[in-house]
Amino acid sequence: xxxxxxxxILSRPRYGTLSPIEASFHLFCADxxxxxxxxxxxxDVPANFFDSAEIIYVNSQPALNSKTLAALExxxxxxxxxxxxxxxxxxxxxxxxSRMRMNSQIYISxxxxxxxxxxxxxxxxxxxxxxxxxxxxxxxxxxxxxxxCKGITEQVTTQPASCEHCGLLLLVRDHYSRxxxxxxxxNINAEDPSEIPAxxxxxx
Numbered sequence: 001x002x003x004x005x006x007x008x009i010l011s012r013p014r015y016g017t018l019s020p021i022e023a024s025f026h027l028f029c030a031d032x033x034x035x036x037x038x039x040x041x042x043x044d045v046p047a048n049f050f051d052s053a054e055i056i057y058v059n060s061q062p063a064l065n066s067k068t069l070a071a072l073e074x075x076x077x078x079x080x081x082x083x084x085x086x087x088x089x090x091x092x093x094x095x096x097x098s099r100m101r102m103n104s105q106i107y108i109s110x111x112x113x114x115x116x117x118x119x120x121x122x123x124x125x126x127x128x129x130x131x132x133x134x135x136x137x138x139x140x141x142x143x144x145x146x147x148x149c150k151g152i153t154e155q156v157t158t159q160p161a162s163c164e165h166c167g168l169l170l171l172v173r174d175h176y177s178r179x180x181x182x183x184x185x186x187n188i189n190a191e192d193p194s195e196i197p198a199x200x201x202x203x204x
Contacts, residue, residue, distance in 0.1 A: 009097055009162060012175075012176055015115065017037075018037050018041045018133050019133065022104050025052050025054075025101065026050075026053040026105050026107065027093075027100065027104065027105070027106045029107070029109075029114070030055075030107070031110035031111055033110065034108075034135070036071075036137060038057075038072060039072065054081075054092065056079070056081045056083075056092055056096065060085060077112055094125065094173060105133070106127065106133065107132075107133045108132055109136075109137055111138045112141060112143065112203075113139075113155070117180065123179075139204070140157075141156060142155075142156045142182075142183045142204055143155075144156045148186075148187060152180070153165070153185075157201050157203045157204050158199040158201055159202045160172065160199060168187045169189055171187075172184075172203070173185065175180075
């Protein structure tokens with residue numbers, strides 16, 4: 001079964017590299033390998049840069065991230081939160097954004113899920129996604145919304161993938177919804193349910 005070319009889809013998020021800019025407050029949000037992007041940024045900032053900053057770090061793999069966590073702690077940021085999951089960190093992120101004043105900067109780094117959910121949280125606070133700095137690090141696993149039942153399946157690594165809610169076999173598209181912070185999945189075998197393509201690990 002042929003698959004559409006999604007390479008030119010405009011909704012597909014594009015990420016860059018975190019870069020320090022002059023601001024009165026800096027809010028960092030990262031998970032796992034994304035913490036290293038903050039560590040690298042810190043190598044090129046003034047000595048007092050992190051005095052007016054907050055770091056929200058999701059450490060879902062403590063055994064693998066011990067060096068990154070230690071490096072983040074050495075930045076001596078006065079406000080640093082460490083949590084086990086992205087969803088546990090989102091309320092903290094939402095509260096921090098609500099307290100920000102003018103001339104603040106938000107930096108997000110890490111997995112596709114972190115980038116999407118943190119960006120969605122910022123947008124819900126009326127911050128334009130184009131005003132955020134984002135850098136992808138680590139897992140390519142996708143958060144996928146089934147266009148048929150609207151259910152969300154987390155940590156999708158295969159193409160196609162199964163919807164955890166309605167059971168349909170989904171072609172995971174590059175079409176992306178910032179409102180749902182998810183890539184869109186459409187039934188891949190609607191015309192012939194007996195045709196079941198083999199799943200391949202592609203988002204790792």
